[in-house]
Amino acid sequence: DAGVTQSPTHLIKTRGQHVTLRCSPISGHKSVSWYQQVLGQGPQFIFQYYEKEERGRGNFPDRFSARQFPNYSSELNVNALLLGDSALYLCASSFGSSGGGAKNIQYFGAGTRLSVL
């Protein structure tokens, strides 16, 4: 079975531009989460979606937005890019449930490396 797939793998943008990152979850998973990982640090939570509804939002500016589609794939959008947005953007999927537990264990894709010049 395919794991979490992300596209593109690498992206170079300039300051002020807009970027869209895409993610396809593991088949059967209904929850998708997005994380930002800066070099040398642990991933930081950006968004979580479950059944197309936003379930959680991390401490990121409104320039960051996301959505989940009926097929459970997801997009992360970042507007007005800043140099500090350069990072590895990770998508993770899980079965997801309101009851917590093992169904919320997340599996990650390989990430999209975003460089802002």
Added chain:
Amino acid sequence: QQQVKQSPQSLIVQKGGISIINCAYENTAFDYFPWYQQFPGKGPALLIAIRPDVSEKKEGRFTISFNKSAKQFSLHIMDSQPGDSATYFCAAIDNQGGKLIFGQGTELSVKP
């Protein structure tokens, strides 16, 4: 504030030795504790996960020990191999929505 603290920041172990990485959390709003392994340029890969009502879980050479009263948990890698050289992250799953809170990471180097 939800936090997971991880130590050490880096670790050097000889081949065949035991690697030990420790984590501590600050509140009880977590209901699952996974460990991830990450190689340079790759996404984190799930290694092993434990529920807070279990004191130990073993999968192959990897063992998680969990101390609920002390709010601490650790990863032991037995018979460490050069191929285990990677960055390891402990994490906690928020029981309200399922988001992951990560530790700062431990860069493990296993010397042949």
